[in-house]
């Protein structure tokens with residue numbers, strides 16, 4: 001079991017631009033020494049997926065009930081979820097820095113996406129074609145499959161080159177830069193961006209005094 005950092009004093013933020021990136025950003029501070037963690041139990045993973053659009057409310061409810069009936073299994077899926085999160089972050093953080101992602105990380109993401117794909121069927125509705133989980137797909141791994149699929153979709157899409165890591169030294173959030181001229185530097189301008197601005201302002205004032 002890993003040491004779970006403190007509970008956060010704010011809710012989950014969805015500034016990544018993709019389900020997989022928002023999942024990677026459920027940690028505050030750095031991934032090596034997080035200041036807080038939004039994912040402290042299996043139920044938290046279900047809650048995240050519900051908030052981030054990866055799970056509908058009724059499925060989320062059924063998964064939480066199933067986790068209560070199968071706590072050992074839920075704990076194992078939780079551990080797998082944390083490994084998946086770290087692999088997703090590892091891959092996108094590497095890409096954002098122009099580095100080659102690790103084989104182990106890619107394997108973990110690919111395995112989770114393949115498990116989900118094996119339980120999916122191709123459907124057609126008003127919105128077009130898409131994957132849907134079989135009606136008996138209430139398996140505890142389901143939110144992880146959604147996240148893994150999002151990661152693979154992004155990795156195999158043209159938007160992969162738009163993934164960046166926050167420019168703050170104390171934040172490792174990853175996000176999709178959809179700005180016209182690819183100029184976004186911060187995960188969130190009102191948070192990390194403003195902190196950086198304040199630091200620059202402070203440094204300028206200090207320099208002016210000296």
Ligand SMILES: [Zn+2]
Nearest residue numbers: 166171187192
């Ligand atoms: Zn940031």
